[in-house]
Amino acid sequence: MFGLNDTCILEQDQEYLSLEDYQGRVSRWCAGCGDNGILGATQRLCRDEQLPREKTVFVSGIGCAARFPHYMNTYGFHGLHGRALPIAQGVKIRRPDLNVFVNMGDGDCCSIGTAHWIHAIRANMDLVVMLHDNGIYGLTKNQASPTTPSGLKTNTTPRGTLLRALNPLTVTLGVTNASFVAQVGEWIPDLLYEVIRQAYHHKGLSFIRILQRCPHFTAELYASLLTNPDNILLLTHENGMQISETTAKIYKRQETHDPTDLNRAREIAEMSDKVPMGILYRNEQIGRYDELSKSGIIPNWERRAAVLESAFDRIGIQTNVPE
Amino acid sequence: MKEQTVRAEADSKQLIQADEHIIEILSDSGEGAQTAGQMFATMSAKAGNSVWTVEIIPAEIEPPARSAPGASGNRIRIGSFDITNAGDEADLVVAFNEQVLMGGMSAGKFESGCIILLESMWGKHPNPAIAREYAEMMEKLRKTDYRIYEVPMEAECMKYVQDARRGKNMFVVGMLCNIYSRDLNYAYKEIENRFKAKKPTLIKPNVDLLEAGYRWAEENLDFRFEIPTCPVTGSQLVTNGNTSLALGIIAAGMEVCSMYPITPATSASHYLSQALYEAGGIVHQAEDEIAACAFAIGASYAGKTAVTITSGPGMALKTELMALSVMAEIPLVLVNVQRGGPSTGLPTKVEQGDLLAAIFGTPGDAPKVVMAPATIEDCFYCMITARKIAETFRTLVVVLSDANLATGQQAFPRPQLKKEWDAPPIDQSPIPKGAKAYDWDPKTGLSRRFIPGQPGGMHTLTGLAHTRASGVAYDPEANQEGCDNRSLKLAAFQKTLKAPKVFGDADGDLLIIGWGSTKGAIEEAVTRVRKDGMKVSALHLTYLQPMASGIKEIMQQFRRVMTVEINYSDDPAHEMIDENNRRYANLAWLLRARYLIDVDCWSNVHGQPIKPGSIERMIRDRMTSKQTH
Numbered sequence: 001m002f003g004l005n006d007t008c009i010l011e012q013d014q015e016y017l018s019l020e021d022y023q024g025r026v027s028r029w030c031a032g033c034g035d036n037g038i039l040g041a042t043q044r045l046c047r048d049e050q051l052p053r054e055k056t057v058f059v060s061g062i063g064c065a066a067r068f069p070h071y072m073n074t075y076g077f078h079g080l081h082g083r084a085l086p087i088a089q090g091v092k093i094r095r096p097d098l099n100v101f102v103n104m105g106d107g108d109c110c111s112i113g114t115a116h117w118i119h120a121i122r123a124n125m126d127l128v129v130m131l132h133d134n135g136i137y138g139l140t141k142n143q144a145s146p147t148t149p150s151g152l153k154t155n156t157t158p159r160g161t162l163l164r165a166l167n168p169l170t171v172t173l174g175v176t177n178a179s180f181v182a183q184v185g186e187w188i189p190d191l192l193y194e195v196i197r198q199a200y201h202h203k204g205l206s207f208i209r210i211l212q213r214c215p216h217f218t219a220e221l222y223a224s225l226l227t228n229p230d231n232i233l234l235l236t237h238e239n240g241m242q243i244s245e246t247t248a249k250i251y252k253r254q255e256t257h258d259p260t261d262l263n264r265a266r267e268i269a270e271m272s273d274k275v276p277m278g279i280l281y282r283n284e285q286i287g288r289y290d291e292l293s294k295s296g297i298i299p300n301w302e303r304r305a306a307v308l309e310s311a312f313d314r315i316g317i318q319t320n321v322p323e
Numbered sequence: 324m325k326e327q328t329v330r331a332e333a334d335s336k337q338l339i340q341a342d343e344h345i346i347e348i349l350s351d352s353g354e355g356a357q358t359a360g361q362m363f364a365t366m367s368a369k370a371g372n373s374v375w376t377v378e379i380i381p382a383e384i385e386p387p388a389r390s391a392p393g394a395s396g397n398r399i400r401i402g403s404f405d406i407t408n409a410g411d412e413a414d415l416v417v418a419f420n421e422q423v424l425m426g427g428m429s430a431g432k433f434e435s436g437c438i439i440l441l442e443s444m445w446g447k448h449p450n451p452a453i454a455r456e457y458a459e460m461m462e463k464l465r466k467t468d469y470r471i472y473e474v475p476m477e478a479e480c481m482k483y484v485q486d487a488r489r490g491k492n493m494f495v496v497g498m499l500c501n502i503y504s505r506d507l508n509y510a511y512k513e514i515e516n517r518f519k520a521k522k523p524t525l526i527k528p529n530v531d532l533l534e535a536g537y538r539w540a541e542e543n544l545d546f547r548f549e550i551p552t553c554p555v556t557g558s559q560l561v562t563n564g565n566t567s568l569a570l571g572i573i574a575a576g577m578e579v580c581s582m583y584p585i586t587p588a589t590s591a592s593h594y595l596s597q598a599l600y601e602a603g604g605i606v607h608q609a610e611d612e613i614a615a616c617a618f619a620i621g622a623s624y625a626g627k628t629a630v631t632i633t634s635g636p637g638m639a640l641k642t643e644l645m646a647l648s649v650m651a652e653i654p655l656v657l658v659n660v661q662r663g664g665p666s667t668g669l670p671t672k673v674e675q676g677d678l679l680a681a682i683f684g685t686p687g688d689a690p691k692v693v694m695a696p697a698t699i700e701d702c703f704y705c706m707i708t709a710r711k712i713a714e715t716f717r718t719l720v721v722v723l724s725d726a727n728l729a730t731g732q733q734a735f736p737r738p739q740l741k742k743e744w745d746a747p748p749i750d751q752s753p754i755p756k757g758a759k760a761y762d763w764d765p766k767t768g769l770s771r772r773f774i775p776g777q778p779g780g781m782h783t784l785t786g787l788a789h790t791r792a793s794g795v796a797y798d799p800e801a802n803q804e805g806c807d808n809r810s811l812k813l814a815a816f817q818k819t820l821k822a823p824k825v826f827g828d829a830d831g832d833l834l835i836i837g838w839g840s841t842k843g844a845i846e847e848a849v850t851r852v853r854k855d856g857m858k859v860s861a862l863h864l865t866y867l868q869p870m871a872s873g874i875k876e877i878m879q880q881f882r883r884v885m886t887v888e889i890n891y892s893d894d895p896a897h898e899m900i901d902e903n904n905r906r907y908a909n910l911a912w913l914l915r916a917r918y919l920i921d922v923d924c925w926s927n928v929h930g931q932p933i934k935p936g937s938i939e940r941m942i943r944d945r946m947t948s949k950q951t952h
């Protein structure tokens with residue numbers, strides 16, 4: 001247009017990206033849905049880190065939580081129920097330049113996608129993984145999920161769920177190569193932001209279980225944590241979360257927990273009387289599949305041709321030419 | 324019918340000229356029959372024979388010694404004309420023990436009059452049970468019309484080596500060189516190639532064994548064969564279909580192959596695991612087929628078209644993701660090296676039973692391209708085409724190979740690499756303002772794909788029904804529009820296809836239509852009956868979905884049309900079966916539905932490649948019977 005090079009316009013536009021620049025479509029979550037808070041914190045992170053929108057990809061499964069990418073103004077992949085993780089791994093494998101985030105519900109991650117969850121933890125690729133745990137199947141309207149507390153009545157458990165809830169933290173911490181495991185409630189914005197920020201800076205797969213309110217179906221699930229902050233145990237450490245004074249004042253029950261201490265992390269994850277929040281475990285020394293699988297060879301046609309010609313030589317013959 | 328001319332040689336040996344011969348070498352696993360077979364096949368190819376080899380692989384990893392199911396080895400068909408398939412019954416069998424003969428005999432795999440060269444040591448074995456087994460088998464064999472020669476392989480080899488188990492195979496190669504009038508120089512060269520780098524000290528004993536085998540055959544056998552060579556010269560590759568696929572994947576510029584192990588597809592990934600790595604790419608072994616397909620889709624979405632390789636059960640698991648690839652228009656190549664089904668079925672056996680599943684297996688309307696290589700050479704080139712189609716049409720391309728191609732070995736001209744095969748670099752240019760992620764062209768349904776990293780192209784791709792801007796579609800028209808456009812792409816692609824060529828005359832009494840690996844056998848059978856003046860032709864389809872224009876017109880030139888396939892169809896002669904309930908073979912269903920022509924079929928699920936001889940018999944039957952089926 002008018003001889004203008006719009007590449008330059010784009011570059012100018014990109015100079016500073018505001019919160020609005022990261023906002024996608026208008027969210028359709030219920031009023032009071034905890035997913036809104038997760039979205040806000042994530043947009044804040046993007047702005048603060050000035051993540052290039054074209055270099056940022058949110059991959060999700062299917063569910064309420066999985067609508068997340070639509071509400072970001074970045075690249076997004078709203079995939080299949082349970083399959084967000086292997087899709088995200090595929091995105092990352094050849095594109096280390098992309099920031100890849102994964103958003104899953106508890107059904108997505110801990111039920112239909114369980115195999116992928118375990119194996120993605122083990123592969124430890126550089127992804128930020130958010131488990132939006134509302135303890136229920138939201139989108140399909142109130143069926144029990146693996147994290148639904150025992151005894152809760154849902155549409156598929158009219159007499160109450162029979163089994164104890166699966167604990168995503170102990171599962172994750174039990175998987176070989178877990179390298180970053182955190183838990184936070186989405187109703188505590190600065191904690192949420194801080195955990196996501198630390199996850200973003202972690203090299204490897206960072207797994208955050210976000211306790212997410214679903215006022216529509218599981219309004220009571222986290223109510224006691226909201227009314228009584230003493231039910232929450234804040235994990236603090238000089239190498240852990242940075243928390244503000246106000247937060248520290250509200251959440252008085254704290255433990256100084258060194259995130260490199262895996263055994264203690266597992267004990268904390270097992271706690272039944274308190275709900276821990278903060279970084280349970282972090283270890284950047286663990287091998288990453290995206291790094292380990294690199295050959296260091298630059299793929300191009302010349303290289304491919306060389307590999308093929310030498311393969312051809314190995315399986316090749318000359319016919320009718322007595323040797 | 325194999326053509327032979329017999330001449331007596333001076334020393335009372337018969338010199339038999341044949342235009343083809345099928346040789347089987349059978350041993351316990353670990354005795355080297357496979358190596359012997361490969362060596363002899365390579366030498367034959369170098370000498371100018373056309374060759375097709377099939378590996379005979381026992382189902383178990385360590386099968387019991389001296390057992391029928393433990394038979395391991397090679398079947399080698401050599402000829403003086405273009406050999407395109409594994410052929411009919413074996414003419415000459417070398418067996419390292421009598422038990423490995425059992426399987427083939429009971430399956431009718433040996434031609435009557437077949438020559439059997441059998442290791443004789445077992446007859447005098449110190450273990451009386453073994454000696455008895457041998458004697459019993461000899462008794463059985465004597466009742467057949469096979470020509471049995473007992474060969475003291477072990478004893479002869481012991482003259483040169485301490486452990487004959489490790490050298491018998493070279494003795495066998497020596498015998499075969501004599502029997503098939505092969506210049507020993509080819510064999511010397513093969514031995515050198517094999518041992519030069521790793522164990523040069525083994526060259527001498529192997530040459531000794533080779534020469535011993537050659538001499539033994541010269542002195543003790545009363546026949547020799549000559550399979551005239553054909554006039555091809557030049558560089559050829561000798562390989563199987565899976566390696567050919569793997570090489571094609573590299574030539575197509577694909578950089579990510581993700582898979583989960585499954586027979587008979589896995590060997591392609593075995594080969595690629597190193598080769599693709601050396602080319603700067605990756606083979607990813609996922610936790611299951613679902614993850615493998617999701618991983619490939621993620622990689623394709625963010626970059627170059629990826630490939631996922633599997634077999635039937637794996638394709639079943641990938642179904643939902645295949646639909647995602649179609650729905651979200653993410654290019655993807657899915658290779659299904661078919662095996663026998665349903666369920667776990669016949670893992671190592673041949674079948675073409677996944678065609679309908681590939682085309683229709685996805686719930687909802689998921690138009691995709693389905694193609695099938697017919698030869699080992701095709702396996703290479705079809706990967707290049709598949710990648711191009713997937714990218715150009717933003718769609719899923721399913722490539723249906725099968726166990727027959729996967730394990731067969733054939734020589735084909737060494738490809739001359741062309742840069743135009745290569746995938747273009749990942750587009751990272753800015754997207755113009757206002758452009759939409761699915762800006763479907765009203766004529767072709769095509770739209771430009773946005774790849775992460777392209778400034779201005781931000782959008783969320785979704786497997787939900789979506790609008791042109793990739794928003795979740797809430798109004799009823801939007802889904803119709805999306806489905807219309809995805810289907811339109813297939814129509815646009817279809818316009819680029821050329822009608823396949825008829826093999827034989829353009830009109831006649833019977834047209835046999837096939838797809839995939841049966842091409843060679845069908846055309847060989849058709850050639851044989853045409854020699855007798857029968858008006859039979861063949862048509863082979865590479866594109867099964869969509870199909871090229873002109874196929875109906877071809878069919879209309881024939882009085883009868885039928886398919887020959889390796890998959891299930893009801894026996895129309897069964898008292899329970901009539902036109903209201905008869906279930907047809909995969910391709911026959913498709914042709915009947917599309918062209919409203921009464922296409923018949925002949926198929927089975929024996930798990931074996933179809934022999935040209937059985938197709939030939941079927942054709943002769945039908946041509947003489949008045950029935951329409």
Ligand SMILES: Cc1ncc(C[n+]2csc(CCOP(=O)(O)OP(=O)(O)O)c2C)c(N)n1
Pocket residue numbers: 062063064065066081104105106107108109132134136137138139140145
């Ligand atoms: C293969 C498949 N099975 C089932 C569904 C139906 N489904 C959609 S979302 C969902 C569960 C959603 O629960 P969760 O993952 O916890 O997400 P939430 O809605 O609670 O955020 C189910 C079962 C589907 N889309 N695909």
Ligand code: SF4
Pocket residue numbers: 028029030032033034035064065134138139213214215216217
């Ligand atoms: S159902 Fe629950 S999880 Fe879903 S949008 Fe509403 S509040 Fe949020």
Ligand SMILES: [Mg+2]
Pocket residue numbers: 063105106107132133134135136137138145
């Ligand atoms: Mg949920």
